[in-house]
Amino acid sequence: xxxxxxxxxxxxxxxxxxxxxxxxxxxxxxxxxxxxxxxxxxxxxxxxxxxxxxxxxxxxxxxxxxxxxxxxxxxxxxxxxxxxxxxxxxxxxxxxxxxxxxxxxxxxxxxxxxxxxxxxxxxxxxxxxxxxxxxxxxxxxxxxxxxxxxxxxxxxxxxxxxxxxxxxxxxxxxxxxxxxxxxxxxxxxxxxxxxxxxxxxxxxxxxxxxxxxxxxxxxxxxxxxxxxxxxxxxxxxxxxxxxxxxxxxxxxxxxxxxxxxxxxxxxxxxxxxxxxxxxxx
Amino acid sequence: xxxxxxxxxxxxxxxxxxxxxxxxxxxxxxxxxxxxxxxxxxxxxxxxxxxxxxxxxxxxxxxxxxxxxxxxxxxxxxxxxxxxxxxxxxxxxxxxxxxxxxxxxxxxxxxxxxxxxxxxxxxxxxxxxxxxxxxxxxxxxxxxxxxxxxxxxxxxxxxxxxxxxxxxxxxxxxxxxxxxxxxxxxxxxxxxxxxxxxxxxxxxxxxxxxxxxxxxxxxxxxxxxxxxxxxxxxxxxxxxxxxxxxxxxxxxxxxxxxxxxxxxxxxxxxxxxxxxxxxxxxxxxxxxxxxxxx
Amino acid sequence: xxxxxxxxxxxxxxxxxxxxxxxxxxxxxxxxxxxxxxxxxxxxxxxxxxxxxxxxxxxxxxxxxxxxxxxxxxxxxxxxxxxxxxxxxxxxxxxxxxxxxxxxxxxxxxxxxxxxxxxxxxxxxxxxxxxxxxxxxxxxxxxxxxxxxxxxxxxxxxxxxxxxxxxxxxxxxxxxxxxxxxxxxxxxxxxxxxxxxxxxxxxxxxxxxxxxxxxxxxxxxxxxxxxxxxxxxxxxxxxxxxxxxxxxxxxxxxxxxxxxxxxxxxxxxxxxxxxxxxxxxxxxxxxxxxxxxxxxxxxxxxxxxxxxxxxxxxxxxxxxxxxxxxxxxxxxxxxxxxxxxxxxxxxxxxxxxxxxxxxxxxxxxxxxxxxxxxxxxxxxxxxxxxxxxxxxxxxxxxxxxxxxxxxxxxxx
Numbered sequence: 001x002x003x004x005x006x007x008x009x010x011x012x013x014x015x016x017x018x019x020x021x022x023x024x025x026x027x028x029x030x031x032x033x034x035x036x037x038x039x040x041x042x043x044x045x046x047x048x049x050x051x052x053x054x055x056x057x058x059x060x061x062x063x064x065x066x067x068x069x070x071x072x073x074x075x076x077x078x079x080x081x082x083x084x085x086x087x088x089x090x091x092x093x094x095x096x097x098x099x100x101x102x103x104x105x106x107x108x109x110x111x112x113x114x115x116x117x118x119x120x121x122x123x124x125x126x127x128x129x130x131x132x133x134x135x136x137x138x139x140x141x142x143x144x145x146x147x148x149x150x151x152x153x154x155x156x157x158x159x160x161x162x163x164x165x166x167x168x169x170x171x172x173x174x175x176x177x178x179x180x181x182x183x184x185x186x187x188x189x190x191x192x193x194x195x196x197x198x199x200x201x202x203x204x205x206x207x208x209x210x211x212x213x214x215x216x217x218x219x220x221x222x223x224x225x226x227x228x229x230x231x232x233x234x235x236x237x238x239x240x241x242x243x244x245x246x247x248x249x250x251x252x253x254x255x256x257x258x259x260x261x262x263x264x265x266x267x268x269x270x271x272x273x274x275x276x277x278x279x280x281x
Numbered sequence: 282x283x284x285x286x287x288x289x290x291x292x293x294x295x296x297x298x299x300x301x302x303x304x305x306x307x308x309x310x311x312x313x314x315x316x317x318x319x320x321x322x323x324x325x326x327x328x329x330x331x332x333x334x335x336x337x338x339x340x341x342x343x344x345x346x347x348x349x350x351x352x353x354x355x356x357x358x359x360x361x362x363x364x365x366x367x368x369x370x371x372x373x374x375x376x377x378x379x380x381x382x383x384x385x386x387x388x389x390x391x392x393x394x395x396x397x398x399x400x401x402x403x404x405x406x407x408x409x410x411x412x413x414x415x416x417x418x419x420x421x422x423x424x425x426x427x428x429x430x431x432x433x434x435x436x437x438x439x440x441x442x443x444x445x446x447x448x449x450x451x452x453x454x455x456x457x458x459x460x461x462x463x464x465x466x467x468x469x470x471x472x473x474x475x476x477x478x479x480x481x482x483x484x485x486x487x488x489x490x491x492x493x494x495x496x497x498x499x500x501x502x503x504x505x506x507x508x509x510x511x512x513x514x515x516x517x518x519x520x521x522x523x524x525x526x527x528x529x530x531x532x533x534x535x536x537x538x539x540x541x542x543x544x545x546x547x548x549x550x551x552x553x554x555x556x557x558x559x560x561x562x563x564x565x566x567x568x569x570x571x572x573x574x575x
Numbered sequence: 576x577x578x579x580x581x582x583x584x585x586x587x588x589x590x591x592x593x594x595x596x597x598x599x600x601x602x603x604x605x606x607x608x609x610x611x612x613x614x615x616x617x618x619x620x621x622x623x624x625x626x627x628x629x630x631x632x633x634x635x636x637x638x639x640x641x642x643x644x645x646x647x648x649x650x651x652x653x654x655x656x657x658x659x660x661x662x663x664x665x666x667x668x669x670x671x672x673x674x675x676x677x678x679x680x681x682x683x684x685x686x687x688x689x690x691x692x693x694x695x696x697x698x699x700x701x702x703x704x705x706x707x708x709x710x711x712x713x714x715x716x717x718x719x720x721x722x723x724x725x726x727x728x729x730x731x732x733x734x735x736x737x738x739x740x741x742x743x744x745x746x747x748x749x750x751x752x753x754x755x756x757x758x759x760x761x762x763x764x765x766x767x768x769x770x771x772x773x774x775x776x777x778x779x780x781x782x783x784x785x786x787x788x789x790x791x792x793x794x795x796x797x798x799x800x801x802x803x804x805x806x807x808x809x810x811x812x813x814x815x816x817x818x819x820x821x822x823x824x825x826x827x828x829x830x831x832x833x834x835x836x837x838x839x840x841x842x843x844x845x846x847x848x849x850x851x852x853x854x855x856x857x858x859x860x861x862x863x864x865x866x867x868x869x870x871x872x873x874x875x876x877x878x879x880x881x882x883x884x885x886x887x888x889x890x891x892x893x894x895x896x897x898x899x900x901x902x903x904x905x906x907x908x909x910x911x912x913x914x915x916x917x918x919x920x921x922x923x924x925x926x927x928x929x930x931x932x933x934x935x936x937x938x939x940x941x942x943x944x945x946x947x948x949x950x951x952x953x954x955x956x957x958x959x960x961x962x963x964x965x966x967x968x969x970x971x972x973x974x975x976x977x978x979x980x981x982x983x984x985x986x987x
Binding site for chain 1: 287288290291292293294295297298299301302305306308309310312313316323370373376378380381384386387388389390391392393394395396397398401402403404405406408411413416419420447451504507508510511514515528529532533536537542545546549550552553556557560
C-alpha cells in the first residue's frame with residue numbers, strides 16, 4: 001500500500017462525502033416529502049425539514065377499505081407481487097434445464113445467444129401483435145397474460161445466469177454420481193441443483209427486480225385494478241390530480257421498498273451475478 | 282452415451298424456453314413485419330397491403346429524423362456520463378477510507394429504485410414552482426429566479442439525462458469496482474516502482490482490466506438508452522415542443538394514440554434495425570477489446 | 576436459501592390470491608374515470624356507493640387515470656374481453672369513437688324528459704352524425720379566476736372584460752411589485768393547451784376548420800396564438816405555464832402566486848377551501864374575457880360524457896349506472912366541483928347557494944361555449960396544434976409558420 005499524503009487523504013474523504021451526498025440526497029428527499037405536511041412542500045422558500053412528521057399518507061395508501069384510493073393502490077401492489085412472483089418462478093423453471101443443457105452441451109450454445117439477443121428488441125416492436133394476441137386469448141388486463149409477457153424478459157437473463165452457475169460446477173461430480181448408478185434427473189436433483197442453489201437465488205432476485213420495474217407492457221396491457229401494476233399506478237398518480245406531492249412520494253417509497261431491500265441484502269450476490277456476465281462477455 | 286443423444290437431450294431441455302420465446306417474441310416479431318406493409322388500424326380489420334409506403338413515409342418525415350437525433354443525443358450523452366462518473370466512483374471506492382463498506386452498500390440504492398419511481402422523484406425535484414432543485418439553487422444563490430427545467434427545450438433533455446444517469450451510474454461503478462479488485466496488487470506496485478504517473482498507471486495498467494466488463498456495461502446501457510420510454514413518458518411525455526420525444530415515444534403515439542398499427546409497426550422495425558446495427562458493431566468492438574486486453 | 580425464497584414467492588402469490596375481494600353481486604361493471612378536473616375521485620366514489628346501495632345486485636369497479644391517459648386507455652381496452660363497461664369521454668372523441676365503434680349508439684334510450692331537461696349545449700358533447708353516444712355528465716368551460724386580494728391591493732376595481740384589459744391589469748400588478756408573473760395558464764404540451772387556445776380562438780372569432788380543411792392558421796386562430804405568445808414574451812404570464820397542466824395552475828393560484836388563472840369549474844370551490852388553499856375567500860370568477868368588437872366573453876366547450884362501450888356484456892346495467900350518475904338529483908347533490916347538465920338546476924337554491932358568483936359566470940360562459948373541431952382524426956390535429964403552440968411560445972418558430980406547419984401535419 002502506498003503511503004498517502006494528508007492532502008490526498010482529505011481529497012479522498014471529500015470525494016467520498018460528495019458521492020454519498022449525490023446518492024443519498026434524492027432518496028432522502030423522497031422520504032422527507034412522504035412525511036412532510038402538504039403546506040411545507042408548497043412553501044416558498046421550501047421547508048427542507050417537516051415541522052411535524054406526518055405518516056398518515058402511508059395509512060391512506062395501505063388502507064384496504066373497499067372502493068377507496070388505498071384499495072386501488074394495494075391492489076396494484078398485489079398485482080405486482082403476483083405477476084413478478086409467477087414470472088420469476090416460470091423463468092427459473094425454464095432456465096434451469098436450459099442453462100444446464102447449454103452448460104454441458106456447448107454445441108447448442110448458439111440457441112441461447114439467439115434467446116439473449118431478443119433483449120435488443122425494443123418492446124414497441126412487439127407491442128402491437130402482442131396486444132392483438134393477448135386480446136384474442138382473453139389475456140389482456142390479466143395477471144397471467146402480463147406474467148407470460150414478462151417471462152420472456154426474465155428468462156434470457158435467468159438462463160444466462162444459470163448457465164454461468166452450472167459452468168462453475170465440475171462435470172466430474174455429476175459423472176461420479178452417474179457411475180454410482182444414479183439417473184440423470186436423480187443426479188441433477190441430488191448433486192447439481194443443491195450446488196447451484198446460490199445461483200438460483202441470485203437469478204430469482206434479478207428476475208423479481210426486472211419484473212417489478214417493468215412499465216411499458218403494463219401500461220398497454222392492463223386497464224384496471226384486476227391487473228394494473230405498481231409502476232402504472234404510480235405513473236397514474238403522478239400524472240393525475242395531485243394536490244399533494246407527498247402522496248406521490250409515499251407511493252414511490254412503498255414501491256421502492258421491496259427492490260431496495262433486496263438490493264441491500266443481496267448486494268454481494270447481485271454484483272457477482274452482474275460481473276460474471278460482464279467478465280466473461 | 283453417444284454424443285447425438287447428448288445433443289438431442291440438450292435440445293429437449295432447451296425446448297420449453299425456445300417454445301415460449303418463439304411464441305411470445307418470435308411470432309409477434311414476424312407479425313409486426315407483416316403489419317408494417319399494411320394500413321391496419323389497432324382495433325378492427327387487418328388493413329390493406331400498401332407496400333413500402335409506411336417505411337418511405339416514416340423515413341422521410343421530419344418527425345422521424347428529429348426524434349432520431351433526440352434519441353441519439355440522449356443515449357450517447359447519458360451513457361458516456363454514466364461510464365465516466367461510474368469509473369471515477371469505482372476508483373474512489375477502490376481506495377481505503379473509513380465508511381467505504383457503507384458507501385459501497387449505498388451505491389445499490391439508485392439502481393434498485395424502480396425506473397418509474399426514479400422518474401417521478403426527479404419530476405418532483407424539477408418542479409418549476411415547488412421543486413427542490415429550484416429551492417436549493419436559489420437558497421445557495423446560484424440562480425436568482427426559479428426556472429422551468431422540464432419546460433425549456435434547452436434544459437429538458439439535460440434534466441432527463443441527469444435523472445437517468447443518477448440511477449444508472451452506480452451500476453457501472455459496481456461493475457468497474459469488481460473488475461478493479463481483480464487487478465493484482467503487485468502489478469500496480471510494479472508500475473509505481475517504474476515511476477508511472479497516476480494517469481499513465483490508469484491508462485496502461487488498470488484500464489486493460491476494466492475494458493472487458495466496461496464494454497459489456499456500455500453495450501447494455503446503450504441498447505437500453507436507445508429504447509428509452511419509461512422515464513420520458515413519466516417526466517415530459519416528449520415535451521416541450523417535442524424536444525424530448527424519443528423513438529419509442531413516437532412509436533407509441535403512432536400505433537396506440539393515433540391507432541395506426543401499420544405505420545407504427547414500420548417505425549418500430551426501423552428502430553429494431555438501428556439497435557441491431559448498433560449491437561453488432563459493439564459486439565465486434567467487444568471482441569477486439571477482449572483480444573487486446575488478453 | 577432457495578427454499579425460503581421460493582416459499583416467500585409462493586406465499587406472496589397465494590396471500591395475494593386470498594386478498595381478492597369476493598364479489599357476491601350478480602353483475603360487475605367496470606367504469607373508467609379521470610383523476611383531473613371536475614368531480615373529485617372522492618365524489619365519484621360516493622356517487623357510485625349510493626348507486627350500488629340502491630342496486631345491490633350491481634357492483635361497480637372504478638378506475639381513475641390522468642386525463643392524458645383517458646383516451647388511450649379507452650381505446651386499448653377495446654381489445655380486452657372484460658374491458659370497461661362505462662367510460663368517461665371528452666367532447667372531442669365521439670367522432671372517433673363512433674367511427675371506430677368504441678361506444679354504442681344509445682339514441683333510443685334518451686327519453687323526452689332528458690331531451691327537455693338537459694341544457695341544449697350539453698347535448699353536443701355526446702352527439703355525432705345525429706346519433707347519441709352517451710349522456711353528458713360534466714358541463715364545463717374555462718373561466719377566468721382572479722385573486723380579489725391582489726386586485727384590490729393593485730387598486731383594480733373590476734376584473735377584465737377583454738383580453739387586452741387582462742394584460743393591462745396584470746401589468747399594473749407587476750409594476751406594483753405584487754407578483755412577478757401574475758397570469759397562470761396550462762400550456763403544457765397536452766390537450767390542456769388546446770383548451771386555452773380554443774378559448775382565445777372563440778374570443779377572436781376564429782375557425783378551426785372550413786369545409787373540413789384547417790383554417791386555424793388564418794384570422795382568429797392566428798390572433799389567438801399571437802396573444803398567447805405576446806403574453807408569454809411580455810413576462811406577464813408565468814413562464815412555467817408552458818409545463819403546467821390544470822392541477823399546476825390550481826396549485827399556483829391556491830398558493831397566492833397568481834392573480835389571474837384560466838381553469839375549469841372545479842377550481843372555484845377547491846381554491847375556496849381553507850384546508851388546502853391559502854386564498855380561500857378571495858377567489859373571484861368571471862367568464863373568460865372577450866375581444867373588443869368581436870366578442871363579449873369567450874369559452875371552450877370542455878364538457879364530457881359517459882358512454883357504454885361496445886364490448887360491454889352488461890349494457891343495460893351500464894346504462895342504468897349512467898342514468899344514475901347523470902340524474903338531476905345526483906348532480907345537484909355534488910354541484911360544488913362540477914355544475915349540473917340540467918337547466919332548472921341553475922335556479923335551484925340548493926345548487927346555487929354559496930357559489931352565486933360561479934353560477935353567474937356559468938350562465939354567460941356556458942352559453943358561449945365554443946367547440947373544438949369534430950373529426951375522427953382529432954388526436955392528430957390536437958398533437959400538431961400542441962406542437963405549434965409550444966414552438967411559438969419558445970420562439971422556435973413564428974405563430975404563422977407554426978400554425979401553417981400544424982395545418983399540414985394535422986392529417987386533414
